[in-house]
Amino acid sequence: xxxxxxxxxxxxxxxxxxxxxxxxxxxxxxxxxxxxxxxxxxxxxxxxxxxxxxxxxxxxxxxxxxxxxxxxxxxxxxxxxxxxxxxxxxxxxxxxxxxxxxxxxxxxxxxxxxxxxxxxxxxxxxxxxxxxxxxxxxxxxxxxxxxxxxxxxxxxxxxxxxxxxxxxxxxxxxxxxxxxxxxxxxxxxxxxxxxxxxxxxxxxxxxxxxxxxxxxxxxxxxxxxxxxxxxxxxxxxxxxxxxxxxxxxxx
Amino acid sequence: xxxxxxxxxxxxxxxxxxxxxxxxxxxxxxxxxxxxxxxxxxxxxxxxxxxxxxxxxxxxxxxxxxxxxxxxxxxxxxxxxxxxxxxxxxxxxxxxxxxxxxxxxxxxxxxxxxxxxxxxxxxxxxxxxxxxxxxxxxxxxxxxxxxxxxxxxxxxxxxxxxxxxxxxxxxxxxxxxxxxxxxxxxxxxxxxxxxxxxxxxxxxxxxxxxxxxxxxxxxxxxxxxxxxxxxxxxxxxxxxxxxxxxxxxxx
Numbered sequence: 001x002x003x004x005x006x007x008x009x010x011x012x013x014x015x016x017x018x019x020x021x022x023x024x025x026x027x028x029x030x031x032x033x034x035x036x037x038x039x040x041x042x043x044x045x046x047x048x049x050x051x052x053x054x055x056x057x058x059x060x061x062x063x064x065x066x067x068x069x070x071x072x073x074x075x076x077x078x079x080x081x082x083x084x085x086x087x088x089x090x091x092x093x094x095x096x097x098x099x100x101x102x103x104x105x106x107x108x109x110x111x112x113x114x115x116x117x118x119x120x121x122x123x124x125x126x127x128x129x130x131x132x133x134x135x136x137x138x139x140x141x142x143x144x145x146x147x148x149x150x151x152x153x154x155x156x157x158x159x160x161x162x163x164x165x166x167x168x169x170x171x172x173x174x175x176x177x178x179x180x181x182x183x184x185x186x187x188x189x190x191x192x193x194x195x196x197x198x199x200x201x202x203x204x205x206x207x208x209x210x211x212x213x214x215x216x217x218x219x220x221x222x223x224x225x226x227x228x229x230x231x232x233x234x235x236x237x238x239x240x241x242x243x244x245x246x247x248x249x250x251x
Numbered sequence: 252x253x254x255x256x257x258x259x260x261x262x263x264x265x266x267x268x269x270x271x272x273x274x275x276x277x278x279x280x281x282x283x284x285x286x287x288x289x290x291x292x293x294x295x296x297x298x299x300x301x302x303x304x305x306x307x308x309x310x311x312x313x314x315x316x317x318x319x320x321x322x323x324x325x326x327x328x329x330x331x332x333x334x335x336x337x338x339x340x341x342x343x344x345x346x347x348x349x350x351x352x353x354x355x356x357x358x359x360x361x362x363x364x365x366x367x368x369x370x371x372x373x374x375x376x377x378x379x380x381x382x383x384x385x386x387x388x389x390x391x392x393x394x395x396x397x398x399x400x401x402x403x404x405x406x407x408x409x410x411x412x413x414x415x416x417x418x419x420x421x422x423x424x425x426x427x428x429x430x431x432x433x434x435x436x437x438x439x440x441x442x443x444x445x446x447x448x449x450x451x452x453x454x455x456x457x458x459x460x461x462x463x464x465x466x467x468x469x470x471x472x473x474x475x476x477x478x479x480x481x482x483x484x485x486x487x488x489x490x491x492x493x494x495x496x497x498x499x500x501x502x
Contacts, residue, residue, distance in 0.1 A: 050320075053320075053323065053324060053327060056311070056314075056327050056330075056331075057311060057314060057315060057327070060307070060308060060311030060312070060314075060330065061311070061312075063307075063308060063311075064308060068352070069301075069304075069352040069355055069356065069359070070352050072304065073304060073337070073341065073351070073352070076304060076307050076308070076334050076337070077334065077338070079307075079311065079330075079331075079334070080307075080330075080331040080334040080335065083327050083328065083330070083331040084331065086324070086327070087328070090324065100324075101319070101320040101321050101324070104320055105320065108320070
């Protein structure tokens with residue numbers, strides 16, 4: 001399925017390690033000459049854009065559950081930051097001649113299923129969900145970013161900039177567990193359910209989106225083979241486990 | 252209840268018309284020397300700030316009902332704009348040494364009652380509600396702004412800047428009525444209910460908040476007497492009626 005030929009990248013040797021750095025060293029206009037790479041990036045930006053819009057909605061929804069006005073304002077602030085990330089991604093899609101809503105459309109069902117399966121029943125569940133979801137998404141996109149062309153990478157890393165949510169969630173959840181340790185058991189179960197549902201929806205997306213999964217599995221980007229994808233999922237799961245432990249939630 | 256004495260405003264004659272321009276010609280630090288004026292402005296900024304936060308929540312909520320991804324993104328954009336207005340008001344309260352959440356607290360019940368009594372049952376009712384609510388609030392604050400000190404006035408007018416919602420709502424509602432004229436009858440009833448509920452909650456706020464109502468009724472600001480308040484409410488209702496007629500909704 002490799003569609004990048006060495007003739008597209010003059011000066012790059014045809015062996016695998018050199019190819020692995022090829023896209024990551026090129027800018028968008030050069031890398032996008034390969035239609036499969038271009039399609040994969042459009043998918044990636046569409047998925048990320050809809051994810052930000054969904055995060056906006058989820059945080060705004062959680063703001064309604066906030067126990068104090070200050071917490072409400074804090075969540076509204078994060079929601080607004082997510083919206084600005086969405087805006088940048090959406091503008092970028094338009095810039096490269098893609099209709100943002102069309103690029104996002106293939107990912108709506110997966111996000112909506114995830115959110116329906118994991119509707120938080122209270123403020124703390126909402127915080128844990130936002131924290132777990134943001135962290136996993138951020139880990140995933142950072143892994144992928146390293147393999148993207150320089151322009152796309154810069155944008156992806158910029159919109160992953162922490163909106164301050166992690167610190168806020170950790171602080172509130174820790175305080176709640178300190179006040180009532182039984183809360184920890186309930187939230188640990190909840191976090192496991194979130195991780196399971198997130199993995200199941202990701203698999204669905206990967207199965208549905210050829211260009212995206214081809215890029216992930218040793219395809220048009222940089223020699224990201226199936227074993228590497230497996231290792232990536234391990235790293236993400238491991239990081240999740242560590243975060244939960246730091247939150248005093250056994251994952 | 253007039254607490255501003257002519258000795259506080261050297262150079263101002265003691266007659267009513269001159270007093271009427273007094274606060275409006277002063278800046279905050281001069282006007283705020285009068286503790287009742289100061290308390291009234293803190294109330295006003297608190298009410299406006301909570302209104303923006305509530306508008307953020309309402310628009311984010313409506314975004315979930317949006318029939319298309321483009322509509323959803325448009326509403327998220329407006330919600331985010333309302334959040335930035337909230338942020339400016341909240342920063343201003345902090346700047347003048349007030350705790351924003353304390354300043355907002357007295358107005359939470361009125362807004363929440365209003366929103367509970369007027370939960371939209373669909374996308375179009377949500378649009379009409381946001382349009383009617385924003386327009387009435389904007390008319391009211393513009394009337395009051397003319398009577399405020401120069402610094403507070405500038406801020407109030409800045410956060411009333413149209414977030415593009417009005418045009419969007421009008422366009423969508425008109426199209427829906429053109430497509431099915433029966434929709435117009437239903438939305439006209441809805442708009443009447445919104446106006447009634449808004450008036451009833453405003454009366455509650457005015458009854459509860461001494462400093463604010465004293466400013467409105469010929470008090471610490473600029474000779475805004477009871478007859479003038481009556482005329483203000485007439486102007487606001489009249490503007491509402493005109494807007495509804497323009498929307499082909501008989502108010």
